[in-house]
Amino acid sequence: MNKPVILCVDDEPILLLALKYQLKDYFGNQYQIETAENAEEALEIIEELLADNIELPLVISDQVMPGMLGDELLTQIHIKIPETLTILLTGHADVSAIARAVNNANLYRYIAKPWDPTDFNLTVTEAVRSYFHKKELAEFYKGLEKKVAERTLELERKNQFLSMAVHDLKNPLSIIQTSSEMITNHFDDCDKRQLLEFNSYIFSSTQSMFELITNLLEINEIEAGKLKVKPMLIDIQVILNDLIKHYRVLAKAKGINLYFETDHQSYKAMLDERMISSVLDNLISNAIKYSPYDKSVYIRLLSTETHIRCEIQDEGPGLNEEDQKKLFGQFARLSPQPTADEPATGLGLFIVKQLVETMRGKVWCDTEKDKGATFIVEFPSI
Numbered sequence: 001m002n003k004p005v006i007l008c009v010d011d012e013p014i015l016l017l018a019l020k021y022q023l024k025d026y027f028g029n030q031y032q033i034e035t036a037e038n039a040e041e042a043l044e045i046i047e048e049l050l051a052d053n054i055e056l057p058l059v060i061s062d063q064v065m066p067g068m069l070g071d072e073l074l075t076q077i078h079i080k081i082p083e084t085l086t087i088l089l090t091g092h093a094d095v096s097a098i099a100r101a102v103n104n105a106n107l108y109r110y111i112a113k114p115w116d117p118t119d120f121n122l123t124v125t126e127a128v129r130s131y132f133h134k135k136e137l138a139e140f141y142k143g144l145e146k147k148v149a150e151r152t153l154e155l156e157r158k159n160q161f162l163s164m165a166v167h168d169l170k171n172p173l174s175i176i177q178t179s180s181e182m183i184t185n186h187f188d189d190c191d192k193r194q195l196l197e198f199n200s201y202i203f204s205s206t207q208s209m210f211e212l213i214t215n216l217l218e219i220n221e222i223e224a225g226k227l228k229v230k231p232m233l234i235d236i237q238v239i240l241n242d243l244i245k246h247y248r249v250l251a252k253a254k255g256i257n258l259y260f261e262t263d264h265q266s267y268k269a270m271l272d273e274r275m276i277s278s279v280l281d282n283l284i285s286n287a288i289k290y291s292p293y294d295k296s297v298y299i300r301l302l303s304t305e306t307h308i309r310c311e312i313q314d315e316g317p318g319l320n321e322e323d324q325k326k327l328f329g330q331f332a333r334l335s336p337q338p339t340a341d342e343p344a345t346g347l348g349l350f351i352v353k354q355l356v357e358t359m360r361g362k363v364w365c366d367t368e369k370d371k372g373a374t375f376i377v378e379f380p381s382i
Contacts, residue, residue, distance in 0.1 A: 009061040039068035057131040063090040071097040074105035172205030231270040255294040262301045275355040282348040287314040313374040319367045328353040
């Protein structure tokens with residue numbers, strides 16, 4: 001790694017040499033000491049340092065030099081590298097030059113010639129220390145600003161999510177409340193069919209609330225970094241059989257046929273049972289939720305020597321390019337809408353991706369606009 005540079009500029013070669021040796025004796029190998037006999041040479045050195053991305057904490061320049069004066073040189077350097085501090089050497093107190101350097105060149109101090117070695121070393125030490133201290137502070141505040149921005153965005157997302165959650169909980173709660181009131185107030189006037197209808201409203205509403213609350217808890221675990229994998233030997237086919245049995249009822253209500261295709265007797269992998277159940281539950285639920293009435297959903301289990309793959313294909317509207325870019329994002333609201341006014345929090349696919357990757361798997365989607373979507377999850381097999 002290249003050492004930071006202290007650049008000395010003076011048109012007197014003897015003084016320039018004295019500066020270089022004094023700084024080398026005092027700082028040792030801590031800094032690289034560069035010298036220039038005029039402003040033009042100094043600016044060329046600075047261009048080379050910038051090109052090589054080498055730090056320049058300090059420039060020490062004589063004031064009276066042929067061509068460009070010291071304060072003019074330091075002003076140009078300040079334009080190129082505003083963070084670099086400068087020290088002006090002057091044989092007499094040129095107040096106007098010093099004032100210009102203070103205002104335009106980030107002047108740390110001026111030192112009269114001939115300089116006192118002890119005072120000079122102390123001044124250079126404090127100047128370099130000030131440079132790195134300011135740099136550390138700038139990096140600290142930059143990091144702090146980034147953290148504040150990230151935290152602000154996180155709070156905005158949480159507020160947005162809480163607002164969505166409250167809204168999404170109000171509807172099923174209202175249905176439950178209305179249905180229970182109708183049963184209570186008109187029980188004697190209701191026949192069995194009406195009671196079963198009210199009960200189905202209550203059941204579907206509680207299911208919606210349960211799904212939302214489950215998503216809330218899973219999101220909380222993910223954001224808190226509390227997701228802990230408990231791997232065990234899982235047969236994915238067994239989990240899918242249970243889920244398909246459950247979802248056939250919901251699919252039938254929309255005239256949707258569920259087809260399950262396998263090519264082996266078992267599909268075993270080291271997975272977390274709760275996580276893989278949640279992943280497949282989300283994907284099957286979405287396939288039914290976004291499929292039009294009287295369509296089909298195809299669930300396939302495939303295996304190779306190294307991986308087990310589950311494909312869930314629907315005949316829904318598919319996803320356009322914009323939707324595909326934000327597909328697995330948190331709170332992502334996509335163009336397709338549930339076809340029977342089912343609730344959609346925009347969290348399901350985000351949760352799926354987090355859980356799949358936590359279990360060392362992959363998830364992606366093959367889709368085209370108006371041609372349905374196939375969600376694919378893949379895990380290493382045993």
